[in-house]
Amino acid sequence: MIRYTDINTGNSLLDEGLENYLLHGYMPGGFLTAVICNDLQLACGRADHWNKPRLPEIVNEVFFKLPAQAYGNAERMRAWCRDKDGLRTQYRERKEKEYTWRVLKGEAREAVNEPPF
Numbered sequence: 001m002i003r004y005t006d007i008n009t010g011n012s013l014l015d016e017g018l019e020n021y022l023l024h025g026y027m028p029g030g031f032l033t034a035v036i037c038n039d040l041q042l043a044c045g046r047a048d049h050w051n052k053p054r055l056p057e058i059v060n061e062v063f064f065k066l067p068a069q070a071y072g073n074a075e076r077m078r079a080w081c082r083d084k085d086g087l088r089t090q091y092r093e094r095k096e097k098e099y100t101w102r103v104l105k106g107e108a109r110e111a112v113n114e115p116p117f
Contacts, residue, residue: 004095007065009058011050018062022070023092025081035062036071067091 007015017028034043069087070080080088102108
């Protein structure tokens, strides 16, 4: 998979889910939805045995790598998925241009076939 973002939660499946949410507006699974909506109590309840110990790192990635308009509560998440005011489209176009420049400069590398965690 081509990676347009530098999100690294330690789990490539979560990274892919976050990238699909950010670029295409796809609703992620219940665990990521709870994290994005800032419902950490629900996130703890939905976390599996791989993600529960990594929850602080996952929350840190969401807080520092997602645009402020894309997380924080359920309404922001729905607005991001609906592409309200074109914010998601602008974000996607910017990330695609950044990726293109990385490829042209020889800095982009493709995903390696490794286990997701």
